[in-house]
Structures are given as structure tokens and as C-alpha cells.
Amino acid sequence: MTIALTTDNVTLTYPDGAGRLTALDRVNLHVTGGTIAAVTGPSGSGKSSLLAVVSTLIRPDSGRVLLETDSGTVDLAGLGRREAAAVRRSRIGIVFQQANLVSALTAVEQLEVMSHLGRRPRLPTANRRETRSKARELLDAVGLTDHHAKYPAQLSGGERQRVNIARALMNDPALLVIDEPTSALDTERGAAIIDLILSVVRDRGSATLLVTHDSAHLHRMDTVYRMVDGALELQPRVVV
Ligand code: ADP
Ligand code: MG
Numbered sequence: 001m002t003i004a005l006t007t008d009n010v011t012l013t014y015p016d017g018a019g020r021l022t023a024l025d026r027v028n029l030h031v032t033g034g035t036i037a038a039v040t041g042p043s044g045s046g047k048s049s050l051l052a053v054v055s056t057l058i059r060p061d062s063g064r065v066l067l068e069t070d071s072g073t074v075d076l077a078g079l080g081r082r083e084a085a086a087v088r089r090s091r092i093g094i095v096f097q098q099a100n101l102v103s104a105l106t107a108v109e110q111l112e113v114m115s116h117l118g119r120r121p122r123l124p125t126a127n128r129r130e131t132r133s134k135a136r137e138l139l140d141a142v143g144l145t146d147h148h149a150k151y152p153a154q155l156s157g158g159e160r161q162r163v164n165i166a167r168a169l170m171n172d173p174a175l176l177v178i179d180e181p182t183s184a185l186d187t188e189r190g191a192a193i194i195d196l197i198l199s200v201v202r203d204r205g206s207a208t209l210l211v212t213h214d215s216a217h218l219h220r221m222d223t224v225y226r227m228v229d230g231a232l233e234l235q236p237r238v239v240v
Pocket of ligand 1: 047
């Protein structure tokens with residue numbers, strides 16, 4: 001299976017008083033399936049904006065965001081709102097910094113909801129059963145076997161982040177986009193989350209873009225980019 005994400009001179013500006021603020025300045029990056037490209041850089045440098053653009057939540061001013069899969073190559077920057085929403089649902093897994101779980105749903109329900117989004121009429125019973133067993137498998141895969149029926153308030157920060165990651169995998173995403181997954185966790189739990197992400201990415205083959213402040217984990221990533229004032233640079237590999 002061929003999967004790759006390539007951005008080609010992506011520029012994004014925001015309105016800023018009378019002028020425009022350049023959040024992304026001709027950004028080029030490349031990441032292939034089963035690997036992780038980390039994006040690091042100071043606060044306000046444009047990292048989250050980059051993730052929003054590649055996950056189709058914001059359309060850039062110019063440039064292309066090419067997602068290549070076995071079914072062809074799509075320019076995510078050229079999609080209309082409805083097409084973008086459809087691609088997000090079927091191809092992209094998004095893990096935000098905060099888990100954003102629904103407090104009234106159990107862990108397994110948080111995942112099941114992903115398969116029901118945007119479906120009218122409702123899924124037939126057989127598919128609902130399939131969805132449930134997939135949700136259970138994913139929770140097991142992220143180490144939450146004993147927590148399927150728990151509500152967010154009954155889970156620790158690290159466990160909530162695991163639910164968050166499992167939920168992003170429900171649609172077998174070609175592209176996985178992860179923003180600061182360890183920022184709310186202590187060092188040990190942060191390292192465990194990075195272990196988990198590395199293993200799911202290797203297993204499932206998603207092209208993964210991971211934003212992190214945490215330089216402790218950078219040496220484990222396949223590629224490291226650094227963002228400064230909206231400009232992205234490939235960091236040379238440090239050989240130890
Ligand atoms: P990072 O994730 O690296 O902290 P962001 O992508 O959040 O950086 O922000 C990059 C720059 O764009 C910052 O100067 C920020 O204030 C600005 N910015 C982010 N989102 C918006 C927005 N929706 N409207 C206007 N400016 C924004
Ligand atoms: Mg950010």
C-alpha cells in the first residue's frame with residue numbers, strides 16, 4: 001500500500017488588524033505511510049496551523065496538500081467544504097492536544113460515535129455490531145482492556161489520551177495528525193504515549209504528522225522538522 005503526504009509551498013495568512021499575519025510561509029514537507037514526521041518549534045510559530053491545513057480544517061491561501069493513497073492522489077487544499085468533511089471522516093485521524101471526549105459517553109461509545117457521524121439513515125444492526133467490535137479491539141490495542149465501560153471522569157489523563165488516539169484510528173486513517181499528545185502528561189506517561197503512537201503507526205501504516213514541544217522524544221521520530229515564524233525546515237539527523 002502506498003501512502004504519502006506532501007505539502008507543496010503551502011502559505012496561510014490570517015487577518016491581523018489592517019494587514020495579514022503569515023502563519024505558514026511556503027511550507028514543504030513529506031511523510032510516507034508507517035512513518036512519523038515530527039514538527040517542533042516555539043509557541044506561536046504555526047505548528048497547529050499546519051496541522052489544521054493538512055487535516056482540511058483550514059484552507060491555505062496557496063499551495064498544495066497532496067495525499068497519495070492506492071486510490072490516487074488528492075489535493076486536500078483544493079477540496080470544497082463538503083468534500084473536505086467526507087475526506088476527514090474517511091481518511092484522516094485527528095488527535096488534538098485536549099482529548100475532547102464527551103463526558104456522557106463511555107470509552108467504547110466515544111469510538112463508536114465516529115462511525116455514526118454524518119450517517120442518515122442510521123447504520124444497520126450488523127454494521128453497528130462490527131463497529132462495536134472494532135472499537136473494542138482498538139481500546140485493547142491502546143492498553144485500555146479494562147476500561148471500555150468507563151466515562152472520561154473515571155479515567156486518568158493518560159488513559160483519556162489513549163481513548164483519544166484509539167478514536168482517531170476508527171476509520172483506518174491514511175493520514176494521522178497529532179498535536180502535542182504529551183503536553184498534559186508527566187514524563188513517564190508521555191513516553192508511554194509516544195511508544196503507543198510509534199507502534200500503531202508502524203502497524204497500521206498511517207502517514208503521521210506529530211507536533212511536539214518535547215525534544216525528549218524527537219530522536220525516536222523518522223523525520224524532524226522545525227517551524228520558526230511559519231517557515232519549516234528539515235532538521236538534520238543527529239547520529240549518536
Ligand atoms: P503554534 O501551534 O506553533 O503555537 P499556531 O499555529 O497556533 O502556532 O499560531 C501561529 C500564529 O497564528 C500565531 O501568531 C497565532 O497567534 C496566529 N493564529 C493562530 N490561529 C489564528 C486564528 N484563527 N486567527 C488569527 N490568528 C491566528
Ligand atoms: Mg499549537
